[in-house]
Amino acid sequence: MQEANQTTVTEFILAGLSENPELQLPLFLIFLGVYLVTVVGNLGMIILILVSSQLHTPMYFLLSSLSFVDCCQSTVITPKMLVNFVTQKNVIPYPECIAQFYFFCAFAVAECHMLAAMAYDRYVAISNPLLYNVTMSFQVCLWMVAGVYGMGLLSATAHTVFLLRVIFCKAYVINHYFCDLFPLLELSCSSTFINEVLALCFSAFNIIVPVMIILSSYIFIIVSILHIQSTGGRSKAFSTCSSHILAVAIFFVSLAVMYLQPSSVSSPGQGKLSSVFYSIVVPMLNPMIYSLRNKDVKVALKRLLENISFFLTKNSFP
Template sequence: MEETNQTTVTEFILAGLTEDPELQVPLFLIFLGVYLVTVLGNLGMVTLILFSSQLHTPMYYLLSSLSFIDCCQSTVITPKMLMNFVTQSNVIPYPECIAQFYIFCVFAVAECHMLAAMAYDRYVAISNPLLYKVTMSYKVCLWMIGGVYVLGILVATVHTVFLLKLLFCKSNIVNHYFCDLFPLLELSCSSTFINEVIAISLSVFNIMVPVMTILSSYIFIIVNILHIQSTGGRSKAFSTCSSHILAVAVFFGSLAFMYLQPSSVSSLGQGKLASVFYNIVVPMLNPMIYSLRNKDVSVALKKVLEHIHLFSTKNTFP
């Protein structure tokens, strides 16, 4: 087995989503629009929660952390992809490629566990409302958020350390639109057995543990919803839960398709499409799914807009 940190490859070429030149500009415009909506939606949510005192609760702290993660994860991937749509050379230097993978991995893992933390928070709020402030205190909330980021950093560090041990001397064309783990493993001249075992093991932990937590939480939530006497209340609660579950299913389903199977050339093409969902689509949808239908957020947003309007009116008409 070769044990070296050196590589004969100094840069990689990202194959991108498609090689069809006619699709480059339309895809650029589509993903540019998606990225702008993602950044504005998530940063807007973080800002709204930061400056609205009525949203200073554990639920919204978790939501603001999710928005921050979504914004960062999308920013790590999308700008480079947009650049590759409009340039002839899709080159990414080796250090930048490794850095992109590391940062992406941190936020992808963090999002998995943040969604689980949010589901648990909703379970506590609905099942034990009288004990909610004790169970989900600010200290507990802070520990949960810190734990989510620590897990992301630990998992990303393990993957990256073992990735740096590989020797790359084959083709330098990465069959993806960003530097992801399995497409990089395909290019290695070294044995990738340990990398694949680690990847599958950590993927099982980072996908299945949050999924089981979310499913358990929502099963208890639905049971409690069934005890609601008001038909309108049940309908509204089911509508909210179904949108949350749909977002979670898309995110974890696409993650599982990509990472809970051994790497193979035939699966990487389909993996590109799956990764679009958890990297680009879900971060755009999360602010709408988790917040815009929320009454507290709507009220806070209305107040902020009213303050902005009053401020601009005073400055315009002294």
């Protein structure tokens, strides 16, 4: 009854990444550049895979799905973050804050399972290449991607439903640069026990299970690579997987630091720093890692540029 009579918060203020006035403009320029690279890189990867017939394979279908997730996740977080660098108070209404959290959670969880699906795809391709097209058929890929998005939507919906039951009346300044779960729960004046248990269970499942799938896949991949007789073949196989391992390591380590670390040993500054990696840095790195280290992508990009150049030249001289 006491909680019902209290005034609830209708809007929040995002504290941002840094309160130092001298850092606002440099940080704005840095993260604006990061966001532009992220959007151009991921949309470019999606378009390149869509228009290049040689990239119409399960591996690149999953990669285009990853690029879509990365682009959406960055768009959910970064524009509002950039506003915080050029305004004194970055106000976000309660409904918009909840919506931001919902979509961030959905895309973050989807990326966890998408990386696991891509690791399994590489395991099948390297360990059993003769049956690859059968094992990773178009129908199987569709079901995998549907499952990935399903897990993201399920987790986001569960968290958001219970977050809507929380009453915010202590304060309205979120000590973060976006509406994340734990910074929001710190402002609650009602019980958050269910939210914390739910967060621990879902975080453990959505982080540990994909990590175990990825580790298992790469153990089998390494064993299969070691059986390759050709030194060049082993080198090519390791090169194919190394970029994926790098992206996975950065993403899951930063995610675990934020969501699997006890609150007693974590700090707001550490939480913001780790959040920057999995919500902003990794979505920018993924298209660069997969394109710069991938021969097929380079060839497809070269052909596309040649076709565009030929088309423009042909239409310039009637």
